[in-house]
Amino acid sequence: MLTKGQIQQIDTYLESIGIEYFDFRHELTDHIAEELERNLQLRKSVDFDAAFEAAKAHYPTKDLIEQQFIAKLDAYNPLKEWKYFNGKRILNSIAVYTAAILPTFLISGKNLNFLLIIYVFFSVVESLRMIFSFRAKYKLPGKKLIIYSRETLLSLLAPFLISVFYLGKSMINGKFFDKPVPIIGFMILVFIMVFAIFALQTHLDYEKERYLNAKRRYPFLFES
Amino acid sequence: MNKKVLYKGCLEPILLKLLHENGRMYGYEITRKVKELTAGELNITEGALYPLLHRLEADGVLEAEMENIGNRVRKYYSLTQNGRKEKVKAVSELENFAQTLQLLLNPKPSF
Incomplete structure (x- = not known):
């Protein structure tokens, strides 16, 4: 042996x-x-x-x-994650979305680009915070558990990349102040960002259950 | 024709039948058993075996349990209730297929 x-x-x-x-x-x-x-x-x-x-x-x-x-x-079966998208979480995401698009009716169109930058920054920081706090809380055994999926990464990166592309283009053309993002585009981007954050929460709940199940069933795997 | 291609579609019923007969088995044991039963004619590579085992596990046909074997962990597979039904279906389909091939390869003379 x-x-x-x-x-x-x-x-x-x-x-x-x-x-x-x-x-x-x-x-x-x-x-x-x-x-x-x-x-x-x-x-x-x-x-x-x-x-x-x-x-x-x-x-x-x-x-x-x-x-x-x-x-x-x-x-990996993404459909299994949908059970974590419960009523409370859907209501929370609607509330966050409503709060996020409310300023569009209060501020001038010129400031919409700034607001978008703030939201992109916030969504990236919040996503990273969630991922790192998950990894810190659920200590991995000797061997790595993959906690990301293509779906999660895509939903996190998509609004970030679209916004950077749009805003970057406006900056290069010198039209950052003259040409704000259209309201409908802004609303769609914010929707994707809010959805991405709640989808990540859902994904982490799913991973947490997998982790706890593995720990309960095979405790010897988690011995250092 | 490449032997591997011919055997490819038969792998699932073979695997289900083996697990039905042996209760629970692990990956390496399956490859050895198939090689032994077929006198080395069929050699299942891990490249074909593990993806199949994982797919069947994800589909609920197989269930897996891990066990600590000395200094390492071993994953055993066994049939679920659904897997036992699948086994009957898959083996019967394979038998039909083999009979059809027989008819094609050795047609009975018609009078």
Whole structure:
């Protein structure tokens, strides 16, 4: 049987080539370890390092990354997150949205671009705060848990990129003050930003449940 | 024709049948068992096996449990109730397919 240090060596190697997905790496470590154990038993003269080098060649990095990608896609189901979008959260998001677009009726059109910059800044800061406080609260075990999804990243980045593109264009053309963002465009962007923040909250609730379930079912995985 | 291509569509029923017969199995054990049963004719690569196992788990056909084995963690798969129904369906489809192939490859002479 391989020693703890040898298992760690396999695990560290997998991590170094980009296999970060928690569930998949456990499985792959076990697969390679078992193969190595069999090979070492069959060929007594071969040492662990030589057998491990041969195993590395047998599992090309490109194939492993591809498998990880498929494993991540299969395990993640965004529909499961919708259960966290409850009535209270929907009402909260409507209230925040209403409060956010109210100033558009009170300030002059020229100041709309400034307001948009403030909102973009706030939404980015708030999203990062949520992500970092989640990671600090739910300490990861030795192996990484992926808490982001393509959907989350896209919904967070989309309003940011659109706003930066629009405002950047106005600045380059020297029309930042003369050509404010149209009210309808402003309202849509704010809607996407508010939705993105609440979607992130929902996603983190889903990840929290996964984390707590894993901790309850497999406490030994969380032992350092 | 590439043997891998021919076997590709048969992997799911083979896997379900194996799990039905053995109760619970882990990835490496499945690859070994298939190789052993087919005398090395069919060699399931981990590239084909793990994505399939993960998809079936996500679809609720398989359930997984992790166990601490010495110095590492092992993931065991077994059929869910839904998986047992799926197994019957998938194996029967594969048998029909094999019979149809037989008819095509060895047609009975008509008089």
